[in-house]
Amino acid sequence: MAKLSKRFWFQLHGWFSLPVWVLFCFICVTGTISVISHELTWLTNSQARASNPDNLPEQSKQALIDSLIKEHPTADVMSVLSYEPYLVNAIIFTDTDKPYATAYVNQYTGEVQAVYQTTSFIEFMRTLHSWLYFPWQEGYSVGYYLVSAMAFVTLGALVTGLIIYKSFWRAFIQPKIRFNQGSKTLLKDLHTMGGVWSIWFMAIMSLTGLWYLAQAIMWHNEIDIEEHAPIVSEAQLPSASTAKAIDLDSAISITKNQFSEFTPTYIMLPEHNRGMYSIMGAGDTIFYDGYAYSTAINPWTGEIASSKSPETMSTLQTLSHIADPLHYGTIGGIWTKIIWFLFGVILSGMSITGFMMYSKKLVKAKLPSPVTINDTAEAN
Template sequence: MAKLNNRFWFQLHGWFSLPIWLIFCFVCLTGTIAVFSHELTWLTNPASRATNPDKLPAKPVAELVAKVQQAYPTADVGGVMLFEPYLVHAITFTDQDKPFAIAYVNQYSGKIQQINEGITFIGFMRSLHGWLLFPWQSSHSIGYYLVSAMALVMLGALVTGLVIYKNFWRSFTQPKIRFKQGKKTILTDLHRLAGVWSIWFLMVMSATGLWYLVQAVMWHADIDIEPHAPLVAVTDIPAQHSAPPVSFADAMHIAQQRFPNFQPSYLMLPEHNRGMYSLMGGGEHIFYDQYSYNLSINPWTGDIAHEKSPANMTALQSVMHIADPLHYGTLGGVWTKAIWFLFGLILSGMSVTGFMMWGSRTVKAVRASRNARSLQEINHGA
């Protein structure tokens, strides 16, 4: 009975990942690459590098926006994306001959180093990993559901693996890989050892993946986790003014006064007369992402119409802003990214070794079945 029970758990462990092992492996690999997407962008695209040989201080973001507006007088600047100090600022805009463009502006020299009118490597890798480039229909994507559902596969493989591998904790103190006992034994030892040492990583990926699945369902059901940015009241817009009196520089100053540790990451300018400055950034909380602080500033009055920070978030909002740093390993900078990258490779390797083990057993079982059938036919003929 115990043998039958172990066999059941072993088969369940295999079926949790084998039917979609290729997708699972692909998601693991793309996620691993996405962890270092910023560093790979710096490595492969010289125009993305924020070189600063003269050790100049970073210029105000509003000044960089003015540089783009001077270079393209008819452009409509939509927003600014800020990354690590070694990457340039990305200023998005539209123009007469540019439906959508991104200006790579060096924040130290103020030089426009490139105009990108296509998808960026960072955006491509995050999209490929997040929803496999499946199209979005209104508020949902089949690809997003498919990727986030991998959390159930991962959690099931983790639980069944721990049930199968008795006394798994010994791999922490007495790790072993038997190189002289054949391919099957080596694969089994590597798979088990990697699985035990990756328990914490599997738990983090499963938990954050499950949250992404819940988030997808809420988006699909039009349940807002965070409120939409408010609109400027019609009464706040003077009839005689053609442009708002509060400039982008003023809005940035207001945000810095409200949150002294505000580190801007995504800044949106008003799209129309009733639009507001929407300023998002991080702060001193390392477990929260770079969008955990959000201010909506009225461009006509300078009032803060809405604000959000870790201090006044709901429980769901807190989970939403903690999930990404835990999933991509950005909470501690390049060092935690390196750890996440390493364990991402290990997880990808586990999916490969698991498939190889399953394939080896399947081939062996098929051969044994054929031999048994042949023997039966021989005996029957005799």
């Protein structure tokens, strides 16, 4: 009975990896690359680097927009994104000959270093990893469901693996990888060692993946996690056509007065006269993403129409804003990114070694045994 039980768990463990191993491995690899997509962008694209040899202070967001307008006078700016200090700011805009474009503007020199009409590498990798570029329709994407459903695969592989390898803690105190006992033993040792040391990582990937799945279901059923952006009421619109709205820098300054140590990361400009400045950013909390602090600023009155911070979030909003830092390892900057990247490589490798081990097991099970061959010979 014990053998049957162990065989059952082994087969279940294998089926958590074998049927979907290609998709699972692909998602692991793209996620691993996404973790260091900012750093890879800096390494491979010189136009995305925010060089600052003269140690100049960072210019205001309005000054960066003005730099773009000088080169593209008819540009209609929609939003401004800030990444790492070593990467340029990205200004999203439209123009008469550009239905959608991104300008890379150096925040220290104000220079427009490049204008692209294609998706950035960072956005490409996140999209590929998150929903496989499946289209969104009616609030859902099949790709997003497929990717987030891999949380069950990760969790199932973790649980069944721990059941099979009951004394898993020995891999911590007596690690062993046998290189001289054949490929089967080597694969088993590599898979076991990687699995044991990745228990914490697989648990985080499983839990955050389950949250992404729950989030997808809520989006699909029109359950709002974040409040809709407010608009300026008709009564607050200026009566004179010559009235001037406050500029972006003033709106950012108002937000900084609202939150201490606020750093803007994503800014949406008003789309029409009833639109507001939507300003999002990071604060002094490490477990929240770069959009945990936000305000909606009335451009005509300078009033804060709505605001959000970790202290005022609902439970669902909190989960939404802590999932990405845990999933992509941004909680501690470059050092945690390196750790997440290394364990992402291990998890990707485990999906491959697991497939190889299980496929060898299936091939061996299909081969005729010596007894069967002898019996057949005697019968003839």
